[in-house]
Amino acid sequence: MKLGSKVGLGILGITSVVLGVFVLFQRPMMLKSFENLQYSAAQQNTDRAYQSILTEVSSLGRQTQDWGSWDDTYNYVLRSDPSYKRVNLSNAMFDTAHVDLIWIVKNSKELSHAAWRDLNGVVHRTDPGFDPVKFAYPDSSSVQPRTGGAWDIRTVEGDPMVLYARPVLDSSEAKPPAGMIVMGRFLSRKKVSEMAKAIGVNFSLDNIETLKRKLGTLPAPGLVGSFAYCAPPTEHAEVVSIRNVTGDDGRTRFGIFCRTRPTILHDGVHTVNQSIGYMVCFSLFSSLLGLVLIKLLVTNPLALLSAQVSEIGDGKSRNLSDTLIQRSDEIGLVSQFFQTAFDRLEIAQLSLVKASHEAGMASVAREVLHNAGNVFNSIKVAIGQLHSIASNSKLPRLQESLDLLQANQGSLDRYTSEDPKGAKLLPFLAVLSDRLVSDHKKSLDELNDLSASVAHMGEVIQAQHSFASQSTELEEVFLAPLVEESARIVQKSLQHHGVKLELSLEPEVKASCIPPLFIRVVVNLLTNAKDAVQCRESGAKLIKVHMTEMNDGSVSLLIQDNGEGIEDHDAAKIFANGFTTKPNGSGYGLHYCANTLREMGWSIRMESAGPGTGASFILTDNTRSLDQEAA
16 A cells, blocks of 8 residues: 555544544543643653753763772772872862762772761761762672672762762773772752752652651552652642652662642643534544645655665666755755765765775785885894904904914924914914804805895885785686785794794685785785784694685685684674774774675685684685676
């Protein structure tokens, strides 16, 4: 059934029902409706006061959380730093922090600080009438604090006070809680009266015993839950509404008691008497006229808008018709909004694709630059060693020895046997020869290392050229060389961190992909795997890459590490934008990989048995199955 027919039947049905209700029930039904409205008004007034109290609770909760997460608060609880107490816990703190109570408790239930201020401004160091330590540690048999925030309302010197308790944590939340911090703020009678005056009703905030005495004079139920009370519908009956205020333990501490004059009910009596006649006369005419107008102005344009939006969603069109966009009513505004949203979505999609490619290129470029930096360091070290060998060379001493031999050339036997210097010359030449041979060997070793570093620099530059291409066309290529090229890019970084990489590839397997993008994805996944295995304190740090060709011709690439693994609750959002488990991670790498593979017709999934078991990322080429479906 079309929307216009449904609207027509609905209008006719509603009109018939309304007429029947008015004729059969008239005054009782209308009075009951206004009575319900009166009840709702009373409850809304009470809820306003209750929400004001919750605002106080929320504000105090945020402040308690702020104090409890300071590192200097954490250190104060552990070491009782006097400078923290002098700066943050003086009597002036009550005015600057806008609180009336602050209690800091160690896990041993020993007080680090205890102070509260009454409504007269007097600061006390004594028990305020309840035990904040028991409030912070509800389980007396345990020294462990609450794991999260908890609030309650207690009476202090006859006035209600909002309390909030939170564990004291360091800013990184990596250390266990040092204790609990409890803050409190009075809900003064003056504040309650000002709230009542602001919303134009009479109500009070009283403790349980006072409320029970008030309720004893009214024909109302006991203080259980929230309720509203009203005498039988008259023009003079007051409406009473009560809302319980409970603490974190579920116990009712206070009740908000509200009286509201029955103005809505009073006006409703006169409205019923005047409206019945008009409703009977104009209901049928209005329903028919409304049906025609709704069909012309609403249902027909909405049907057109729905059809065109569906076409844009199916890719058959890109723009809504000018007939809808140029309308001056709400449907025109909605059409303009849809068209703007479609345009922005298209732009955002293009921007996201561009950002994804740039992020992938940056990831691989970082690895290439890192390898280049390692090579430069190796070259620098080799040159330094050669310079040191040359600076400490004994060749000048050889020249001195030759000069002595030439000076005594005619009597070498006598000189080497009888002269004190000549007798030392031959042993010295033997030692000098050994030293020169050693320096020569070291120089050759350093030159070999220097030659290898220069050769590796060429490989790094070649790797940079291999992924710098901006080609976006799918190619049928051998997959093994792409994986090996990715491994070469990160090899030096893996060796530096002591990570072993095992490749199990099938050289003859081909797959459809965009080679530069595929290299970026594999480099990103290998880099993530390298970071994951750094948590291992013992045993080999291992990454395995295994390629498999399926029976249906598709290709699967497995990248597996023996690192920290993935929590079950993180597995579902591992590829979401912004999600990361690294302290300094951006949360974009795996999101980029998933989007890039999807663009190439590939898919990626993650498997992990839990923390400490490592993780596996499986890349699958779906391009052939998609081609078969299209055929």
